[in-house]
Amino acid sequence: MNRFARFIVLIFAIVSILVTPVLVQAQSTIDKPLENPVDETRALALHKLLRCLVCQNQSISDSNAELARDLRILVRQRIAAGDSDDETLAYIVDRYGDWVLLDPPVKSSTYVLWFGPVVIFLLALFGVFLFMRRSRIVPVATAASLNAEEEVKLKKLLDDTQEGNS
Secondary structure (H helix, E strand, O other), X not given: OOHHHHXXXXXXXXXXXXHHHHHHHHHHOOOOOOOOHHHXXXXXXXXXXXXXXXXXXXXXXXXXXXXXXXXXXXXXHHHHOOOOHHHHHHXXXXXXXXXXXXXXXXXHHHHHHHHHHHHHHHHHHHHHHHHHHHHHHOOOOOOOOOXXXXXXXXXXXXXXHHHHHO
C-alpha cells in the first residue's frame, strides 16, 4: 500500500471514530412511538394540541426543537403511565401554563388573548372613522369682503408700500 492510500484509510478511520458517538446519541434521542397503536394515535393527537414553546407558532409534532421533543416524550410517558388525554393535558398545562395549548380556553386569565385583538381592531376602526369625519368637516377659511372704509385703508397702504419701493 502506498503512502497516499494509507493516509486515506487513516483519515477515514479518524472520521469514523469521531462521528460514531454523534450518531449513537442522535439515535437515542429519537422519539420512540408507543407499542400500542391506539396509545400512539392518542399521543399524536395530543402533540397537535400543544404549542412548541421555542417556535411558538408550531405544534410540538411539527417542531424539531429539543423542548418540543421533550414534550412529545413526556406526553408518551404520561399515556404509557395510564393517564387519560385530559389528565395528560392538565399535567402539562400545570407546568407550562395555558400558553402551551395551541387553542387556549376562554377564561378570565385569557380574555386579553382572545378579545384583545378584536378590541384593538375596533378602536382602530373607530379612530379612522373619527379622522375621516373630522377631515371632511374642517371648514375652509374664506376671505371676508371688505367694506368701503376698509378698501380705502387697504388702497392707501398699498400705495404707500409702492411709493416706498420706488
